[in-house]
Amino acid sequence: MGGNLQRAVWRLRPDPSSSVLGRIAVPIQPCRTGTAIRTIFAHAAGPQLLYNHVKYALWTGEKLSMNRMWRIFPMTRRTTRRTQIKFLGYFIITNLLVAGIIGSLLYWRSSQAIWQETISSEQSAFTEMNRSTELLMNQVELFMSQIATNPDITKMVKYNEDDDYEKMMAINNDLSWKKVLLSFIYNISLYYPDEEMVYEVNSGFYKLEDYPYSNLLASVVKQGGLRERLPVSRIGSMFGPDRNLNVVSIVEPIPMDGSAPQAYAVINIEASYFRDIINSYINKDRMEIYFTNNQDEVIASNRVDGNYAEIIEKTALSALNSGSSGYKISKFKGDKLLVSEVTSEIYGWRFVSVIPYDTIVGKVQFIKSYSIAVILLAIALGLVLSLRFSNQISAPLGAITELLNRTGNRQNDNAKDVFKYITGNIQRLVERNTQFEQHMSEHLPVLRNNFLMHILMGHVPEQEELEARLGYYDVQYNADAWHNVCIIPLANFRRQSGQHSEQEMNMLAVYLIEMLNEFLDNGRRGLVLSTKPDEIVIIVELSEDGATEGRNAIPELALNIQNVVNERIGYMPAIGIGEPTRQFTRLSESYEQAERALQYQMLLGDRSILFYTDIKSMQDAHFNYPFKLERRLLEALATGEEAVVVKHNGEIFTAFMSGGEYGEVFYYYMHLLNSTVKFVFEMGVNLEHMTIGGNLYREILECSSNTEVRIWFEELFVRISRKINERTSMKSYGFVQSLEQYIQDNIDKDLSLAVLAAQVHLSPAYMRKLFKEGTGRSIKSYINEIRFEQAKQLLVSTSLTVAEVGERIGYGKVHAFIYFFKENAGMAPGEYRLKIRREEEAES
Known part of the structure; x- marks a missing residue:
């Protein structure tokens, strides 16, 4: 075996002139088998294939030729290169897919989070608005129940007829004081249908036809049960047709035990109060919020000129959830909108918000850019890892880098320098803080006005907190001085010049506040603020001996204020002045006293200076009226x-x-x-x-x-x-006969006192008096007698149903007719018909 190895093995060495292993096979000295194989493994690109070939030569004794060697090496080199390129391609594709999936999931999850946050914040704000409005309604219902349980309310007409002005003034003052406490109430009226009279608090009695809001009373009474909440109406004023406003009417029968009402209590709330509730919770530039009643009539909105008011119709909201809240995507006039709503489960009103969809998309756009940056970063990391597995990507590396520079988030040139980047961020924070301080400075007068208004309403914090907040709002406060509250009402100016819009009146109030501030700066320290739309309050600072100075200096100051206002706007206002107080925390008492003094403006004149001390003594005085x-x-x-x-x-x-x-x-x-x-x-x-x-x-x-x-x-x-x-000869013209004939001919029509009085051209009260003198009975009893007789005749002589008989005599509702007939006949209409027929059959 060793001899065969010595004959067969060739040592391969690199050729300096070639980029691959040398192509010349040189015979070498015999060597050991392990050394030869390690040498081959050190230089071969495909060691496994070469090892198999050498092993074959060792065992067969065949010579390891050059041709056989180069059939091995080029194949091995090409196979390895293809494997590397495939690996790089697969790795890059997989990296792109993973990065794309991660970025897409990030974009989808973040956009959903922003969407849900928007919906959640709106629902939370709506819930708070709903609670505030329900709290307001609870106060109104409590007030209504107090009115309904007062037995003197139903006796006001009798007191008026008996000239019992002491009791009338006591009831009026009680209702007026509660109206002052519930500042959102526009007016309070008591309607007495039998007498066709209306009593308005602080205004007195009216005939129904002379009452400025008679149409409003007629509409709410006509509705029947009067249990609907928040019907919206547009009312005119007794001081001119140009003075109109939207009010929310709340009506309750008196008594409230289900029996026939003797009177109705009507409270009107100006719709702008609900707009203030909306603005106190949400103040977004492009969001529109609508407050509707249970008839889907818009009561108030945070925008006077809303662009999407028509979408509040029931058809536009039918796609929302059937529950108490929901939202949907809607299109209106080409705009894509997010419409959300919350419905009151107690009263049925709705808070509906409309947000342009592009407002929310603008927030999501940042997440989209952030996701793209994450995707590109993942791709870059993948390419870096690819460099560890192949040296064949140097050529496309430049192209990929250029692509990243084009499509990725280019960083600011300053961000390349860490110190410049940090400096830029600090500078932006400083600018943002400066803008915040500027906004605070601009809104400080409004914040100070609201703070002082809460003080006047009796919401006073602890002494330490009070002093801190006075300093924060830049209120010049002398703890040792006395203070006096003066009230300038603008309601009469609005009535005298009803052609002015709401915006013009607000501008007038701002102008008067600035003018009075300048006036006080010239001679006396004080604070001027606005507590209500038609009211300006001046808190005057007196000396340490405030009681003496209040008696001596305040009348002159009030007269000067009247003259200044008259010179500037041509209006001489009344001024209500409370008693001086030493403690700043008790300004609410002086304010209430000034309010009470102004209640005597009608008695003492629109241009009066009304001191509470004088009014109090006037109340205690004994009048010897002749x-x-x-x-x-x-x-x-x-x-x-x-x-x-x-x-x-x-x-x-x-x-x-x-x-x-x-x-x-x-x-x-x-x-x-x-x-x-x-x-x-x-x-x-x-x-x-x-x-x-x-x-x-x-x-x-x-x-x-x-x-x-x-x-x-x-x-x-x-x-x-x-x-x-x-009119002394009125009776001789057959007045009674003509009225009786009209009643008989029109028994199936409306026969109210107002309709009959219009037919004879008399007032209802005088018509009743003449009819009573001529016949000895009242008009109502005569009408009931005619209706009862005709009902009996129709029941016996015709086959009309009970409901049809009721309609023939003027009763549109069958249960009302049955009650009327049973009260007069002692039995129901059907029982009466059956009884008469049995009697006729028995006689025949």
Whole structure:
């Protein structure tokens, strides 16, 4: 075996002129078998194949020729090179697939997270808005229940007829004070359907036809049960048709035990209050939020000029979940939108948000770019690992690098330098902090206004926290000084100039605040803020002896404020002033006192300076009103004797002049006017014919002296006397007969007092009085008698159903007709028909 090896083995050596192993086989000295094989393994590209060939030569003794050798080597070299290229290709493809999958999963997962976060944040905000609104409704319902359980509410009309003004004022003051506490309430009314009268808090009684919001009352009463929540209405104002606003009406019958209502309590809430609730929770530029009632009517929105209000219709929301909340993707006018909603399970209202889809996509775009960067980074790492397995990728390496530079996230030139990158980030943080401080400085007046408004409302923190927040909001505060609260109402200005828009009124309030701040800076320290849309409050700082200075300096200051406001905007406002207080934490008491003083603005005039101390003493004063002279005057008015009326007018004014101070005399004037208006209503005289400027109360306030007031009353009484003389012969024209005939001919139609009064051109109260005098019965009892007789006739003589008989006599609902018939006949309509037929059969 060793001899064969010596004959057969050739040592191979590299040829310097060739890039492969040498092609010349040189005989070598005999060597040991292991050494020869190790030599071959050291130089061969395919050691296994060469080893097999050598082994074959050793055992067969065949010579290892050059041709056989080169059949081995080139094949081995080519096979190895192909294997390397395939491996590189497979590795790169696999790397690309893995990187693409990872990046896609990252993009999908992150975009879903952003989407869910957007939906979750909206739902959370909607839940808080819903809770705030339900809390508001709970307060209103509690207030409604207090009104409904007050037995004096149903007796207001009787108190008015008995001239029991003490009880009327007590009820009015109680409701007015609760209205002040619940600042979101626009007005409170009590509707008495049997008397067709409406009492509005702080305004007095109205006939239903003269009430500015009569259409609103008619619509809510017509609905029946009155249990629906948040019906939205657009009401007009008694001060002009241009003054309109959206209100949310809440109506409850009185009593609330299910029996026939004797009255209805109506509370109107201005819809803008709900817009404030929305803005307090969400303030996003491109998001639109709508608050709708259970009839899908838009009550309020965070945008006055919303672009997507039409999408709130039921058809647009039908694709949402059937539960209390949901969302969907919708298209509207070519825009792709995300529409979300939350529905109140108690009241049925909705909070609906509309967000343009591109707003959310903008957030996802960052994740998309980040995912692309991750993919490219994974590819780069894969290529680096590929270098460890092959040296054949040097050629495409440049192309791959160029591709990465083109499509990847190019880093900023400054980022190449670590120090420049850090410096740039620090600079951006500094700029961002500067912008934040600038925004805080711009919004500081609004934040200070809100903080002081909470102080006036009684929400006062602890002393240490109070001092810290006063310093933070830059409020100049002297702990040893006295402070006084003055209120300037702008409601009368809005009524006098109803053509101004809401935006113009807000601009006016801002202008007055700036102007009053300048005025105070010139002579006295103080704070001016806005607590309500129609109210400006001034917190005046007095000296350490605030009680004395309040009596001496505040009246002059208030007069100067009136003059300044009048010079700037041509409006002389009333000013309510509370008592001075030494503690800043008790400013809410002075504010409440100023509010109470303003309640006497109607009595003392729109341009008055109303001190709470004066009003308090005025409340405690004993008024010796000449009731006997008033009764004589009204009796003379009823007879239409002008000379007697003028005489009694002079006598009652002589008694007024002995009343004392101006406040007492003015109270007498308002009492006499109220009694006169009530008398005119009872006599059936149209009040519109009695006025010159459209409002008796405004006319009397324009009088500048007691003499002018006496002459004004005298002219009013003469006009009333002449109008009454024209109506003295009303009964001789067959009024009662014509009214009875109309009732008989139209028994199947609406026969309410308002409809009948319109037919005979009289007021409902005067029509009832004349009918009672002519027939001895009320109109309602006569109508019921005619309906009952015709119902009995139809039941016996026709085969109409019970429901059809009810419709023939004016009852649209069958259960109402059955109740009416049973109350009069003692049995149901069907039982009555069966009884009469049995009696007829028995007789025959």
